[in-house]
Amino acid sequence: xxxxxxxxxxxxxxxxxxxxxxxxxxxxxxxxxxxxxxxxxxxxxxxxxxxxxxxxxxxxxxxxxxxxxxxxxxxxxxxxxxxxxxxxxxxxxxxxxxxxxxxxxxxxxxxxxxxxxxxxxxxxxxxxxxxxxxxxxxxxxxxxxxxxxxxxxxxxxxxxxxxxxxxxxxxxxxxxxxxxxxxxxxxxxxxxxxxxxxxxxxxxxxxxxxxxxxxxxxxxxxxxxxxxxxxxxxxxxxxxxxxxxxxxxxxx
Amino acid sequence: xxxxxxxxxxxxxxxxxxxxxxxxxxxxxxxxxxxxxxxxxxxxxxxxxxxxxxxxxxxxxxxxxxxxxxxxxxxxxxxxxxxxxxxxxxxxxxxxxxxxxxxxxxxxxxxxxxxxxxxxxxxxxxxxxxxxxxxxxxxxxxxxxxxxxxxxxxxxxxxxxxxxxxxxxxxxxxxxxxxxxxxxxxxxxxxxxxxxxxxxxxxxxxxxxxxxxxxxxxxxxxxxxxxxxxxxxxxxxxxxxxxxxxxxxxxxxxxxxxxxxxx
Numbered sequence: 001x002x003x004x005x006x007x008x009x010x011x012x013x014x015x016x017x018x019x020x021x022x023x024x025x026x027x028x029x030x031x032x033x034x035x036x037x038x039x040x041x042x043x044x045x046x047x048x049x050x051x052x053x054x055x056x057x058x059x060x061x062x063x064x065x066x067x068x069x070x071x072x073x074x075x076x077x078x079x080x081x082x083x084x085x086x087x088x089x090x091x092x093x094x095x096x097x098x099x100x101x102x103x104x105x106x107x108x109x110x111x112x113x114x115x116x117x118x119x120x121x122x123x124x125x126x127x128x129x130x131x132x133x134x135x136x137x138x139x140x141x142x143x144x145x146x147x148x149x150x151x152x153x154x155x156x157x158x159x160x161x162x163x164x165x166x167x168x169x170x171x172x173x174x175x176x177x178x179x180x181x182x183x184x185x186x187x188x189x190x191x192x193x194x195x196x197x198x199x200x201x202x203x204x205x206x207x208x209x210x211x212x213x214x215x216x217x218x219x220x221x222x223x224x225x226x227x228x229x230x231x232x233x234x235x236x237x238x239x240x241x242x243x244x245x246x247x248x249x250x251x252x
Numbered sequence: 253x254x255x256x257x258x259x260x261x262x263x264x265x266x267x268x269x270x271x272x273x274x275x276x277x278x279x280x281x282x283x284x285x286x287x288x289x290x291x292x293x294x295x296x297x298x299x300x301x302x303x304x305x306x307x308x309x310x311x312x313x314x315x316x317x318x319x320x321x322x323x324x325x326x327x328x329x330x331x332x333x334x335x336x337x338x339x340x341x342x343x344x345x346x347x348x349x350x351x352x353x354x355x356x357x358x359x360x361x362x363x364x365x366x367x368x369x370x371x372x373x374x375x376x377x378x379x380x381x382x383x384x385x386x387x388x389x390x391x392x393x394x395x396x397x398x399x400x401x402x403x404x405x406x407x408x409x410x411x412x413x414x415x416x417x418x419x420x421x422x423x424x425x426x427x428x429x430x431x432x433x434x435x436x437x438x439x440x441x442x443x444x445x446x447x448x449x450x451x452x453x454x455x456x457x458x459x460x461x462x463x464x465x466x467x468x469x470x471x472x473x474x475x476x477x478x479x480x481x482x483x484x485x486x487x488x489x490x491x492x493x494x495x496x497x498x499x500x501x502x503x504x505x506x507x508x509x510x511x512x513x514x515x
Contacts, residue, residue, distance in 0.1 A: 146340045153308040154357045154407070155328040164353070168344045246344040246387065 031215045038216040039223060046217060049205055050224060057189055057201040058228055060117060064124025065185040065232075069178065072129035076136025080166075086141065097130040101188060105195040116198040120189050127188035128181035135177035139170030172247040175240040182232045186225065202228075255322065257443040258284040258307060258411065263316030265302060266468075276302050277313065278468035282445075284460075289437065289444045291454035293500065294464030294472075295508045300447045303469075304415045307445055308332050320411060330358045333404035333442070337416040339396040341388035341403075348384035351375065351402045358407040367406075374402040377439060378432050394425035398432065405440060412444045419449060427485060430456050434483070451500045455493055456483065463503040473503045 016036045023035035030038050043050060075093075078085045101123065108119050143166055151161045193203020202221050209217035241248075260282040266273040276299035284290040294300055305311045306318050309328040318325040320332075333354070341350045351371040355362055375381055378398040388396055397417060404412060418426045430453060437444070448454050454461045455477055463473040475496060479487055487493055 144338070144340070146336045146338055147342075149305075149308070149310060149336075150334060150340055150353070150403070151357060153310060153328050153332050153334045153413075154330050154354055156357045160357065164356070165342065168342070171344075244344075 031213065034216040034219040039220050042214070042216040042220040043224075046205070046220075050202075050220075053200065053202050053205045054224055054228060057186075057193065057203070057225075058232075060120045060201065061124050061185045061189045061228075061232070064121040064188060065128055065182055067121070067125045068129035068132060068181055068185065071125070072132030072177075072181070073136050073174070075129070075133040077140065079133065079137030080140025086137065093130060093133065101127045102191055102195060105191055108192075109196045116192075116196075116200055119196065120192040120201065123192045124185040124188035127191075128185040131177040131180045131184070132174065135173040136170055139173040140166055143169060168244075171244040172240075175236065175244050178236050178240075179233060182236050183229050186229050186232070190225065255286065256283040256319075257286040257288075257321055258282065258290070258445065259317075259319040260303075260306070261317045261319075263306065263313040263318065264468075265299075265306070265311075265313045265315075275468035277470075279470035280316070280464070281471045282462055284443055284445060286443055287441050288459040289446065289457055290460050290462055291446045291448055291458030292462045292464060293448055293451060293454050293504065294469060295466045295504065296449075298464050298467045298507070299469040300464060301415055303464075304334070304413045304445065304447055307411065308334055308413055330407065331410040333407065333409035333412045335397075335400050335404040335412070335414045335417045337419045339388070339393075339400035341396055341399060343388055346385050346387060347380065347391070347399050348372070348375070350388065350399060351384075351406050353403060354407045371402065371406055374406060375399075377436060378402055392425075394421055394429065397421060397429060401429075401432070401436070405436065405442070408440065409442060412442045414444065414446045416447055416449065418453065426450075426453070431485070433457055434481075438481070451497050451504070452488060454500070455479075455496050456485070456488060461496075461500060463500065463507060465507045466509055472507055475500065 020035050020037060023033055028035075034042075075089070079089055080086075104126065105119075105123065108122055112119050112122070147165050147169065148161055151165060156164075189201065190203040190206075193201035194207055197204040197207045202225055206218055206221040209215070209221060260280055263277050263280040264275070265277040266275040268274075280299075280303065282290065282292070282303075292300055292303065302311075306313055307320070307325070309318075309325045309332070312326070320329070341347075342353070345353070348368060348371050351374065352364075352367040355367045355370070359367075372381070372384065375384055378401060380395060380398055380402070383391060383395065383399075388399070391399065401417070404414075418429050421429065434457065444457075446454070446457060451461075458477050461475045461477060462471060463475070464470070465472040477496065479493070
């Protein structure tokens with residue numbers, strides 16, 4: 001327990017120390033690179049904006065991620081259970097995933113003009129459902145036939161087999177994908193907030209720092225984003241412990 | 253006339269492959285009387301696993317008939333238990349929860365306490381008392397296979413179908429499992445079909461040994477094993493067993509398409 005808390009904190013402090021030293025040794029001005037000691041004043045000065053906009057970014061990311069979980073799992077089930085659906089959907093999904101999402105921001109903004117919350121959530125979803133769909137699909141399609149047969153031989157329905165075997169067996173892969181998806185969703189939210197700013201979210205705060213030449217503020221936003229990302233990641237880890245804790249082997 | 257619990261008559265089956273139909277079974281006849289134990293041996297890839305899926309009702313043959321208890325098999329039935337080479341225990345369940353799994357399907361209204369009591373009874377018979385709350389990954393291969401056996405018997409099936417259940421175990425563990433199997437049969441009545449590659453195993457456990465030909469498989473030879481029900485491992489080192497093994501070995505050679513002098 002000590003190691004789980006102290007070691008990461010020490011690592012973060014070492015990182016901040018190296019960063020501070022780098023700026024100090026090179027004698028960089030803060031418009032080239034802000035140093036950690038510039039950040040607390042920036043946070044303090046805009047503390048209300050950080051809270052309001054951080055919340056805007058967070059809730060839209062979480063909603064987008066939630067939709068990605070629902071849609072991604074449904075797609076994964078279709079891919080996992082039907083060979084025809086798998087062959088039909090894979091090229092489409094991969095092609096869609098290959099499109100750089102930044103190019104979609106103006107498209108989405110034009111289609112749903114003015115719907116800033118909706119656009120942001122849509123982008124968070126768009127960028128994060130793919131790993132979930134693929135991992136659930138692979139988890140279900142690689143289920144060994146014997147696992148199905150032990151229940152099928154007793155006349156169990158497909159749904160019972162899914163609920164008792166396929167679903168729990170896929171959970172570790174699902175949570176692995178969810179960790180990736182959680183950080184991706186943040187990228188989606190911030191893409192919209194930065195490329196198509198409507199004065200909402202940490203992305204907009206970053207943009208205003210850029211406009212006003214407030215470099216410590218820009219760096220402070222990046223750190224705030226990293227902080228939110230860490231929180232969401234560990235929220236997923238917490239859920240994983242509860243629902244798929246059995247997959248974790250005890251350290252020996 | 254003795255009524256046979258399992259009756260397979262003239263079964264033919266072919267799988268559809270990219271290069272046309274691949275016949276795996278061609279004239280399979282198997283009769284297993286109630287309470288008896290049939291061991292099925294044959295060359296690799298001759299369709300033995302297909303046979304287990306037919307009896308379990310997991311697939312239908314192209315031609316021929318499969319009967320259980322005087323009824324035509326048309327689909328899965330709750331009176332069948334299955335065990336595979338891979339114990340397929342569910343890693344997210346403890347051993348006891350793995351064992352009671354079939355009861356959740358077959359007897360949805362049975363109370364949890366009754367399910368646990370039944371499972372504990374079996375775990376005791378196979379020597380797994382004290383391991384009921386462990387995870388499968390904490391058990392050795394032999395213990396996992398014991399737990400798998402308990403799961404296939406927990407709902408008191410009429411028919412136990414085993415597809416090379418001891419194939420992945422080391423020799424001594426396998427001999428232990430043979431004796432466990434013998435003791436289970438004495439304690440609980442069930443009719444068994446065992447698919448195996450091990451001739452010694454087929455003679456030690458079987459009341460009859462059925463040799464299948466190479467693919468497409470037909471019933472090539474049936475040997476009645478006239479040994480006492482309470483046979484011990486020592487019986488394997490007696491002349492009658494040596495003769496049986498010799499005959500079976502020759503039959504396998506024929507099944508593989510090699511020349512032999514038939515004894």
